[in-house]
Amino acid sequence: MPLISLLTDFGTRDEFVGVMKAVLLGIAPRATIVDLTHHIAPHDIVQAASLLQSSIDYFPAGTVHLAVVDPGVGGARRAVALRTDRALFVAPDNGLLGFLVGRTRIREAVSLENEAFFGPSCSHTFHGRDVFAPVAGHLAGGVALSAMGPAIEPASLVRCELEKPFVTEDAIHGCVTRVDHFGNLISNIGAAHFAGRVQEDEVPVFSIGQQIISGIRSSYDSVPFGAPLAIIGSRGMVEIAVHCGRADRFFSAGSGTSLSLTFKNTQRHDHEDR
Amino acid sequence: MPLISLLTDFGTRDEFVGVMKAVLLGIAPRATIVDLTHHIAPHDIVQAASLLQSSIDYFPAGTVHLAVVDPGVGGARRAVALRTDRALFVAPDNGLLGFLVGRTRIREAVSLENEAFFGPSCSHTFHGRDVFAPVAGHLAGGVALSAMGPAIEPASLVRCELEKPFVTEDAIHGCVTRVDHFGNLISNIGAAHFAGRVQEDEVPVFSIGQQIISGIRSSYDSVPFGAPLAIIGSRGMVEIAVHCGRADRFFSAGSGTSLSLTFKNTQRHDHEDR
Amino acid sequence: MPLISLLTDFGTRDEFVGVMKAVLLGIAPRATIVDLTHHIAPHDIVQAASLLQSSIDYFPAGTVHLAVVDPGVGGARRAVALRTDRALFVAPDNGLLGFLVGRTRIREAVSLENEAFFGPSCSHTFHGRDVFAPVAGHLAGGVALSAMGPAIEPASLVRCELEKPFVTEDAIHGCVTRVDHFGNLISNIGAAHFAGRVQEDEVPVFSIGQQIISGIRSSYDSVPFGAPLAIIGSRGMVEIAVHCGRADRFFSAGSGTSLSLTFKNTQRHDHEDR
Numbered sequence: 001m002p003l004i005s006l007l008t009d010f011g012t013r014d015e016f017v018g019v020m021k022a023v024l025l026g027i028a029p030r031a032t033i034v035d036l037t038h039h040i041a042p043h044d045i046v047q048a049a050s051l052l053q054s055s056i057d058y059f060p061a062g063t064v065h066l067a068v069v070d071p072g073v074g075g076a077r078r079a080v081a082l083r084t085d086r087a088l089f090v091a092p093d094n095g096l097l098g099f100l101v102g103r104t105r106i107r108e109a110v111s112l113e114n115e116a117f118f119g120p121s122c123s124h125t126f127h128g129r130d131v132f133a134p135v136a137g138h139l140a141g142g143v144a145l146s147a148m149g150p151a152i153e154p155a156s157l158v159r160c161e162l163e164k165p166f167v168t169e170d171a172i173h174g175c176v177t178r179v180d181h182f183g184n185l186i187s188n189i190g191a192a193h194f195a196g197r198v199q200e201d202e203v204p205v206f207s208i209g210q211q212i213i214s215g216i217r218s219s220y221d222s223v224p225f226g227a228p229l230a231i232i233g234s235r236g237m238v239e240i241a242v243h244c245g246r247a248d249r250f251f252s253a254g255s256g257t258s259l260s261l262t263f264k265n266t267q268r269h270d271h272e273d274r
Numbered sequence: 275m276p277l278i279s280l281l282t283d284f285g286t287r288d289e290f291v292g293v294m295k296a297v298l299l300g301i302a303p304r305a306t307i308v309d310l311t312h313h314i315a316p317h318d319i320v321q322a323a324s325l326l327q328s329s330i331d332y333f334p335a336g337t338v339h340l341a342v343v344d345p346g347v348g349g350a351r352r353a354v355a356l357r358t359d360r361a362l363f364v365a366p367d368n369g370l371l372g373f374l375v376g377r378t379r380i381r382e383a384v385s386l387e388n389e390a391f392f393g394p395s396c397s398h399t400f401h402g403r404d405v406f407a408p409v410a411g412h413l414a415g416g417v418a419l420s421a422m423g424p425a426i427e428p429a430s431l432v433r434c435e436l437e438k439p440f441v442t443e444d445a446i447h448g449c450v451t452r453v454d455h456f457g458n459l460i461s462n463i464g465a466a467h468f469a470g471r472v473q474e475d476e477v478p479v480f481s482i483g484q485q486i487i488s489g490i491r492s493s494y495d496s497v498p499f500g501a502p503l504a505i506i507g508s509r510g511m512v513e514i515a516v517h518c519g520r521a522d523r524f525f526s527a528g529s530g531t532s533l534s535l536t537f538k539n540t541q542r543h544d545h546e547d548r
Numbered sequence: 549m550p551l552i553s554l555l556t557d558f559g560t561r562d563e564f565v566g567v568m569k570a571v572l573l574g575i576a577p578r579a580t581i582v583d584l585t586h587h588i589a590p591h592d593i594v595q596a597a598s599l600l601q602s603s604i605d606y607f608p609a610g611t612v613h614l615a616v617v618d619p620g621v622g623g624a625r626r627a628v629a630l631r632t633d634r635a636l637f638v639a640p641d642n643g644l645l646g647f648l649v650g651r652t653r654i655r656e657a658v659s660l661e662n663e664a665f666f667g668p669s670c671s672h673t674f675h676g677r678d679v680f681a682p683v684a685g686h687l688a689g690g691v692a693l694s695a696m697g698p699a700i701e702p703a704s705l706v707r708c709e710l711e712k713p714f715v716t717e718d719a720i721h722g723c724v725t726r727v728d729h730f731g732n733l734i735s736n737i738g739a740a741h742f743a744g745r746v747q748e749d750e751v752p753v754f755s756i757g758q759q760i761i762s763g764i765r766s767s768y769d770s771v772p773f774g775a776p777l778a779i780i781g782s783r784g785m786v787e788i789a790v791h792c793g794r795a796d797r798f799f800s801a802g803s804g805t806s807l808s809l810t811f812k813n814t815q816r817h818d819h820e821d822r
Contacts, residue, residue, distance in 0.1 A: 001303050005292065011729035015603040018553065018584035025580060026608035029549050032299060036292035042730050043792055055289040060300035071792050074767030124766050126782030181285035182316050218398050219348030234400030244317055244345050275577050279566065306573060310566035329563040334574035455559035456590050492672050493622030508674030518591055518619050
């Protein structure tokens with residue numbers, strides 16, 4: 001029962017996603033397909049790579065991850081597939097899979113050039129249907145990765161820069177990288193960035209816009225209804241939230257808004273706490 | 275082939291739903307997952323309970339219903355699972371499952387406390403992934419409910435009040451509880467409320483805003499194109515609709531709009547009919 | 549492992565689609581269901597038929613296609629099912645399936661009248677749940693089409709006119725029939741319409757609004773970022789696009805906007821090219 005994850009910027013109004021699934025199931029009829037999302041902003045490779053990175057560890061070993069955000073479809077960009085110890089990946093080589101380089105061991109990578117594993121005809125505009133889904137279906141069905149085309153160097157994969165915070169001795173200067181469905185502000189400051197830096201009598205203090213949030217909470221409802229808080233979110237990143245409210249509206253913030261972290265000595269400055 | 279239904283307020287733009295499915299299928303690879311909806315308004319427990327109530331009778335026996343609308347995630351609310359004669363249910367104990375009490379026989383209910391059936395690590399913000407999906411996966415895979423934690427009294431489940439109409443001798447005073455995708459106004463007045471009350475020479479008359487609708491129709495197209503009508507909808511409730519139009523716009527109505535029902539003697543008042 | 553495709557105008561906020569899947573899987577537990585889309589504009593039979601037509605060739609043989617866009621539910625329109633050499637189709641007889649007549653050989657068609665294959669009770673408003681899903685489930689499970697009701701003449705199926713372009717000796721006058729998720733303008737001018745008509749020293753020239761686009765490109769990125777182009781899209785139709793942009797905004801165009809095609813001699817008029 002192979003598992004295939006599917007991530008695109010195709011939306012769900014057109015037939016695009018359904019037709020890709022038809023192709024996948026025509027080749028691998030016993031596969032189960034899981035939609036990650038089809039609502040990546042059109043052509044937003046960074047957003048797609050970030051979402052893929054947050055998701056893959058939760059899939060069982062052997063999953064085929066098929067990601068198609070492909071502004072260069074029909075042009076010169078390569079189509080690639082690769083294998084790590086846990087999973088297979090199929091995507092255009094435009095930065096979608098670059099985050100894997102250095103993060104995990106890439107056992108094998110190929111350029112998709114063997115047309116025997118493509119669809120019966122190949123459009124200029126929809127390689128999701130004509131190239132990527134057929135290849136992913138054959139991989140899910142057990143065809144060897146090496147059959148799909150010539151080997152390539154993993155280091156040659158196009159990378160996109162997932163935003164990292166700027167760390168100084170006194171502060172961590174990060175930003176909001178995503179607003180989730182609930183209006184929570186997901187930042188690029190991870191728990192790992194400050195876990196070891198908080199002294200015994202210090203608390204982390206976040207600055208966003210003109211406002212200050214002290215401390216890290218362990219649940220949304222640990223502050224009054226409508227009040228803001230900082231919490232470590234499900235991706236392991238600092239998240240600015242509002243209890244039963246929307247932080248994006250509360251702070252007039254969005255993707256790109258600055259978020260800074262400093263550390264305050266609680267012994268001396270208790271009167272400044274809120 | 276266990277069946278799992280999934281109901282959340284997570285939307286479909288983030289990876290939340292896809293990751294929950296990855297966890298479910300990692301534990302129960304042969305399960306089939308059916309999305310009820312992921313577009314419950316954020317934190318709207320009443321709406322989710324109402325939709326769940328309208329849906330469960332159509333699922334085959336043995337289905338595991340997994341519902342996650344969880345504003346209190348990470349806080350003090352219990353996580354629960356229970357078993358009726360037909361199905362299993364997994365949800366936070368915040369009112370989502372309270373409608374089952376009294377409606378059906380709850381054979382067994384437990385508080386989810388056995389961390390052996392949780393995910394490998396437990397976030398403060400995403401128990402859908404870390405608690406509810408793992409437990410639902412194990413239940414779908416055949417683990418006994420009693421293994422998940424200590425038994426609780428079904429009567430102790432948190433209930434939310436699904437709106438009921440106010441019934442007097444002369445009238446039934448209800449309201450619109452939901453506007454569906456087509457703009458139909460779904461009310462809390464059920465067929466059962468007036469079936470036995472309509473005399474031979476009477477017709478039911480509905481008042482909404484300043485307008486009157488006489489009679490119950492048996493199809494949308496039994497009135498002219500663009501005209502309003504009352505009909506018994508697919509949930510067995512009175513629905514105010516417009517033939518090939520949107521009743522929400524026609525009546526400037528929405529969730530909460532009053533709808534009253536009286537009975538008119540057709541012998542004496544025929545001239546008032548429209 | 550039967551495959552069922554599902555196409556509706558039900559949206560994904562209500563329980564409608566989930567309940568249809570529950571019914572399908574209750575009858576055909578081993579079926580795999582693929583959503584084509586549930587975001588057809590309410591009651592837009594032409595849009596649904598067009599999308600279905602673009603999709604069915606990509607599904608494996610034996611697929612059951614279930615399409616429910618049903619403004620006449622509960623009224624006099626027939627409910628039908630039919631069989632071609634490749635697939636089964638279940639839908640209201642309101643134009644959804646009329647495109648099959650003449651396009652493919654319809655082996656058998658029936659009017660759905662055998663209530664033994666309907667759901668346990670039949671509402672007036674939701675035949676998707678009470679008629680079409682049960683019938684499709686039984687067909688996917690192997691029940692013979694002829695068991696579902698009396699045979700009907702395929703030629704008696706209601707047809708809807710999918711827009712065709714107006715072809716003169718000098719030009720093809722078509723229109724935009726759909727705007728896809730990326731803002732691409734999908735037209736009703738097919739590759740077949742002009743493939744044989746372009747002379748050796750001619751290029752196709754498209755007029756939309758006050759603007760001219762010369763030539764057919766083979767990839768979106770064959771023009772500069774933000775520039776318009778014409779390309780043969782994944783449905784085999786001329787598509788007006790903007791490289792990494794939205795053609796609907798670029799041209800202030802939408803469904804119904806005129807698009808004309810003429811042929812220009814490149815020898816004499818090179819200076820007019822852009």
